[in-house]
Amino acid sequence: MDNIPVYLIVNVSAVTDKDMYRKYEKGFFRILKKYKGNFITYDDNPETLEGDSPRKGRMIIVSFPSEQTVKDWYNDPEYQALAEYRREGTKLEFITMVKGIPPHK
Numbered sequence: 001m002d003n004i005p006v007y008l009i010v011n012v013s014a015v016t017d018k019d020m021y022r023k024y025e026k027g028f029f030r031i032l033k034k035y036k037g038n039f040i041t042y043d044d045n046p047e048t049l050e051g052d053s054p055r056k057g058r059m060i061i062v063s064f065p066s067e068q069t070v071k072d073w074y075n076d077p078e079y080q081a082l083a084e085y086r087r088e089g090t091k092l093e094f095i096t097m098v099k100g101i102p103p104h105k
Contacts, residue, residue: 003065004066004067004099004100004101005063005066005099005100006063006064006065006066006067006069006070006097006098006099006100007062007063007064007100008060008061008062008063008064008070008095008096008097008098009059009060009061009094009096009098010058010061010062010092010095010096011057011058011059011060011092011094012058012060012086012090012091012092012093013056013057013090013091013092013093014057014090014091015058015089015090016089016090016091017088017089017090018089019089020086020088020089020090021086021089021090023082023085023089024082024083024085024086024089027085028082031076031082032062032073034073035064035069035070035072035073035076036064036069037062037064037069037070038062038063038064039060039062040061040062040063041061042058042061043058043059044057044058046059057091063100067097067099
């Protein structure tokens, strides 16, 4: 089960400094590709159909080939340095890792 896809679901509830967030965005995709990550989508106006809704803001979904690649990407010193721009320029609600295990039949 080491090679099941893993998805990151991210909620950025607010961009507080656009210039800082742009610096993050400029370096994000290069490091994502380094770890074979794929940007799936984002939505600035997600709609919750049931249950407690996260704060309004940008919901982002990214996939990786395995749990280990997610952890390697996240812990990469270059990514962590870049993530400081995101931390300074946004209000982040969560980054959640979801394993892509198919349902049992």
